[in-house]
Amino acid sequence: MATPNPDRRSERARHAILEAALELCQEHTYGGLTMEGIAKRAGVGKQTIYRWWPSKAAILLEALQGRSSNTLNFPDTGDLRADLRSQMTQVVAAFTDPMFAAYSKGLIAAAQSDPDIANAVVTSIIKPRVDLCIDRLTSAQKDGDIRDDVDLPAMVELLYAPLYYRLLLHTRPVSEDQVDTILDLTIAGCGA
Amino acid sequence: MATPNPDRRSERARHAILEAALELCQEHTYGGLTMEGIAKRAGVGKQTIYRWWPSKAAILLEALQGRSSNTLNFPDTGDLRADLRSQMTQVVAAFTDPMFAAYSKGLIAAAQSDPDIANAVVTSIIKPRVDLCIDRLTSAQKDGDIRDDVDLPAMVELLYAPLYYRLLLHTRPVSEDQVDTILDLTIAGCGA
Numbered sequence: 001m002a003t004p005n006p007d008r009r010s011e012r013a014r015h016a017i018l019e020a021a022l023e024l025c026q027e028h029t030y031g032g033l034t035m036e037g038i039a040k041r042a043g044v045g046k047q048t049i050y051r052w053w054p055s056k057a058a059i060l061l062e063a064l065q066g067r068s069s070n071t072l073n074f075p076d077t078g079d080l081r082a083d084l085r086s087q088m089t090q091v092v093a094a095f096t097d098p099m100f101a102a103y104s105k106g107l108i109a110a111a112q113s114d115p116d117i118a119n120a121v122v123t124s125i126i127k128p129r130v131d132l133c134i135d136r137l138t139s140a141q142k143d144g145d146i147r148d149d150v151d152l153p154a155m156v157e158l159l160y161a162p163l164y165y166r167l168l169l170h171t172r173p174v175s176e177d178q179v180d181t182i183l184d185l186t187i188a189g190c191g192a
Numbered sequence: 193m194a195t196p197n198p199d200r201r202s203e204r205a206r207h208a209i210l211e212a213a214l215e216l217c218q219e220h221t222y223g224g225l226t227m228e229g230i231a232k233r234a235g236v237g238k239q240t241i242y243r244w245w246p247s248k249a250a251i252l253l254e255a256l257q258g259r260s261s262n263t264l265n266f267p268d269t270g271d272l273r274a275d276l277r278s279q280m281t282q283v284v285a286a287f288t289d290p291m292f293a294a295y296s297k298g299l300i301a302a303a304q305s306d307p308d309i310a311n312a313v314v315t316s317i318i319k320p321r322v323d324l325c326i327d328r329l330t331s332a333q334k335d336g337d338i339r340d341d342v343d344l345p346a347m348v349e350l351l352y353a354p355l356y357y358r359l360l361l362h363t364r365p366v367s368e369d370q371v372d373t374i375l376d377l378t379i380a381g382c383g384a
Contacts, residue, residue: 029305031223105304111362112301113221118362126361154373157354162346165353168360169318170303170310181346189381 016042017049018063025060025102030110057117060106061124068094068125074132080140081183084159087133088179091160095167095174104167130156150190158186208234209241210255217252217294222302249309252298253316260286260317266324272332273375276351279325280371283352287359287366296359322348342382350378 020041024033033056039046053059071090075083094100103125111118130153137152146155162182166174212233216225225248231238245251263282267275286292295317303310322345329344338347354374358366 029223031221108360109301109304112297112360115362122361122363126363130363150377151373154354154370154377157357158350158374158377161353161357162349164357164361165349168300168304169314169356170307171314171318171322178346181343182350185342185346185350185381186377187381189377189379 013042013044013048014052017044017052017059018066021056021059022063022067022099022102025106026098030056030106033106057107057110057114057120060102061120064100064103064107065124067097067099070094071129072132074129074136076136076139078143080136080143080145081187083136084183085179088159088163088182089176091163092174092176092179095163108168133159144192146190147192155186155190158182158189205234205236205240206244209236209244209251210258213248213251214255214259214291214294217298218290222248222298225298249299249302249306249312252294253312256292256295256299257316259289259291262286263321264324266321266328268328268331270335272328272335272337273379275328276375277371280351280355280374281368283355284366284368284371287355300360325351336384338382339384347378347382350374350381 017038020038021033024037024041028037035046035049035056038056038059039049042049049059053062071087071094073090074087077083094103107117107121107125111121133156134152137146137155140146141148141150141152146152159182162178163174166172166178172178209230212230213225216229216233220229227238227241227248230248230251231241234241241251245254263279263286265282266279269275287295299309299313299317303313325348326344329338329347332338333340333342333344338344351374354370355366358364358370364370
């Protein structure tokens with residue numbers, strides 16, 4: 001009964017590693033992020049990290065999935081605009097969370113010259129969210145809220161691309177106001 | 193009369209440096225691009241490079257401006273859709289030119305953790321093009337082709353952000369077909 005629970009110890013170590021990776025990515029470039037640095041910040045040995053993750057990209061992916069699970073919550077109340085607004089506002093909150101620097105400074109920057117990372121970002125972060133949005137738009141199209149000839153994957157790009165544009169090009173801050181403007185123009189363009 | 197022309201020699205060296213930077217950025221990450229590497233590929237001394245440019249980012253910016261000057265040509269024939277299509281098609285051609293990897297793999301990736309580079313990209317590449325597009329949209333708004341209540345900077349984002357989304361997130365290839373779909377939905381949403 002006095003023996004420490006090894007599962008709980010592992011869980012604490014995993015959590016410390018994920019948080020350390022997020023923090024270090026905020027402080028450095030992806031290039032400056034190392035397994036050594038993560039191990040040191042998390043207070044674990046490098047071998048402990050390699051037992052669970054093959055690469056720093058894999059750690060960041062898991063850390064971001066934990067942090068952004070709320071953006072996988074796509075509501076369907078029957079009010080298309082309200083549902084899109086509510087999901088897109090969660091995305092804005094994630095994009096403006098400093099910990100989310102691990103996404104833009106870390107994974108997306110690295111994805112530009114590493115096709116494996118690009119593929120992992122699409123598969124584990126972007127595609128699941130795009131699929132949920134397409135489900136919601138498909139139901140709106142059936143309800144007659146979106147014209148039948150609208151290409152739904154293109155509509156998803158129109159809704160979310162302007163948020164990524166500001167996040168990655170740093171032209172203006174990503175903002176909740178932006179969501180309303182995007183919705184005004186996109187729903188006017190795609191609505192029935 | 194037999195003396196080599198120093199201006200012409202400088203011009204050749206400058207050109208060789210700009211091309212070397214573009215080529216190396218295609219082959220490596222931005223992190224892997226060095227002044228030494230550029231000097232070696234261009235066949236010049238490192239001091240020659242530092243005489244003209246303070247950093248590798250400055251070299252890439254100038255090289256890209258030379259390569260993408262055609263996207264600064266914003267037509268105004270009176271036909272809004274045709275004019276947007278023609279300019280956006282030039283952007284697609286630039287985004288799909290392998291030399292343009294210096295933009296996504298180089299500058300935009302580096303901009304995620306270097307605010308000076310982010311600022312230089314906005315000031316020298318993005319803003320001049322956005323301004324020309326806003327001029328064209330302003331004239332379309334005066335002609336009654338765009339509703340008076342449409343926020344023109346937001347319309348610019350709706351037009352170009354989906355191209356950047358595919359370029360930087362690697363979800364699908366940037367394509368000319370995409371331009372037509374974007375125009376269909378955006379003009380339906382913003383048109384008078």
